[in-house]
Amino acid sequence: MDHDGVAASLAELGNTHRLAVFRFLVKAGHNGASVGEIQKALDIPASTLSHHLARMAKVGLIKQEKHSRTIVCIPDYHHLQNLIGFLQAECCIGENMEPGAASL
Amino acid sequence: MDHDGVAASLAELGNTHRLAVFRFLVKAGHNGASVGEIQKALDIPASTLSHHLARMAKVGLIKQEKHSRTIVCIPDYHHLQNLIGFLQAECCIGENMEPGAASL
């Protein structure tokens, strides 16, 4: 993931609703949750939620699988790990190594 | 840092210019860099840069110290670590523990 890709993903997580959705999906685990379940749990109007989910899927934070009528949303842990790795790398170069901090 | 605080910080990092500024400051190390140095290095118009720096300072990503005429910007590593910790926690709860993944 390059600079702009990282920025794009962080921007998506940088919205309260979307962050809440992502956290909910992580809690839901590898099976994910349907759009309806998310909607019920977080109480976001359907069209608004759909908009946010589409954005998250676009940058790769989540995957969406259609099973007949319902669409299941699954968080992409690998994507998040890449993000975290990028930030971690940012944090640990230069003179800012604290004792015990992991280097890469 | 709570949910909204995390979202706010991620949103700030989720902008190409601001992410570039933050990366530049991390490379600069604990001494940070002056607004002018950032401006010269990244070639962003002064007023635009000032706007972005103010936003970053507001959420706590950077600190700003005034030394006579120049303002030195210093990244807040602790703040970033908090952010990373939050994301890491998000990533590692639920069923998504991979072998070797750190738990908290």
Added chain:
DNA sequence: CCTATAATTCTAGATTTATCGAATTATATA
């Protein structure tokens, strides 16, 4: 005091984002 420098604030326009009801599409089922 005057000038140059560092940076911010002001201002305004362009773009993007957020919101959500209404209409639409797709699918299951009676």
Added chain:
DNA sequence: TATATAATTCGATAAATCTAGAATTATAGG
């Protein structure tokens, strides 16, 4: 086929963000 359900797309509005030139503030130095 008719109906209900799941979700998206449409459309329109409000709000926030981005951008950058011009004006302003603060300070150093001649």
